[in-house]
């Protein structure tokens with residue numbers, strides 16, 4: 001693995017760090033408090049103008065020509081400060097833009113990928129259902145071909161960016177008799193009649209992003225919006241999640257670093273028993289553990305990104321990075337609250353938000369228990 005970043009990768013990190021300092025950090029607490037996605041959406045649109053919504057995609061399709069390592073670095077910087085924005089960003093880049101670009105034909109790429117990469121259109125990914133969470137193959141949504149359209153019915157839940165996104169990657173059964181091999185993937189446009197968005201979910205954390213249920217009632221999707229072939233849906237979902245987990249690993253690393261950095265600064269300044277609490281070994285050792293976990297999270301994320309960039313298999317490494325980094329995020333955020341003591345429990349400091357935000361990263365894009373299913377599946381073949 002190459003440890004030295006290229007000039008382009010360093011430039012992306014600098015660009016995102018400056019954007020986060022100037023545009024994201026100032027309103028982060030207020031956006032969380034208001035549980036309002038609209039300002040987060042505005043930030044995403046600004047990121048689009050900087051080329052960040054097409055970051056790891058080719059220039060000839062309107063992308064920025066970057067790679068997965070640059071994408072990890074961008075995710076790291078965003079999630080140090082705002083995991084809500086980080087969630088929506090990761091869904092846009094990994095879960096919606098990637099399957100359309102990777103599995104789409106040229107017409108689909110021109111129609112959907114180009115505006116997504118240019119930041120003109122936002123994407124979403126609709127896989128999870130009330131009875132198909134970890135068991136994503138148990139889909140009950142249906143898609144029936146009638147003439148030149150598929151008719152989609154059923155319910156999707158926890159769909160990030162729903163209601164704001166323009167383009168949705170939706171999974172539904174075209175042939176229930178074939179089990180997971182009967183699932184297909186479709187590109188659905190926001191305003192398609194019968195594609196109904198329910199209320200915004202109220203959550204423990206990542207409150208400034210949006211998740212909604214989508215109820216599909218006879219949604220007419222043109223035949224040309226089938227992604228890949230009929231029956232490819234499960235493979236498309238699984239490979240998409242392999243890459244998505246790199247984004248969530250970067251999110252975990254970001255939160256782990258953010259919590260560490262805030263707690264370190266606080267511990268250097270907060271005086272008790274006549275000296276900064278950082279001078280107490282109990283606190284110093286916590287900080288030593290926290291930086292180690294944050295660094296290891298980043299390295300695992302970069303390794304998975306490097307494997308993907310260099311055309312090697314990365315599913316297992318993405319799962320390891322996702323699991324380790326998000327567990328580290330949860331541990332570091334909790335320890336940061338502990339270091340700040342009673343102050344850490346107040347909303348005056350970002351660490352209580354980080355603790356709430358970190359929890360979901362252990363759950364979404366495959367619970368960390370599912371990551372162990374994936375990892376053990378790879379090593380025990």
Ligand code: CAA
Nearest residue numbers: 128134135136137160235238239241242315364365366370
């Ligand atoms: N790549 C390619 N093919 C894959 C694959 C992968 N990563 N994983 C499985 N497959 C293939 C298998 O090879 C198999 O095909 P064959 O029969 O031809 O060999 C087929 O798919 C079925 O595989 P499994 O029997 O392993 O499938 P399973 O039903 O046991 O499920 C699972 C495996 C890993 C548990 C999977 O269901 C899973 O990943 N679940 C978690 C779902 C998840 O991550 N959901 C997150 C939702 S998105 C989200 O959170 C978004 C957000 O808002 C942030």
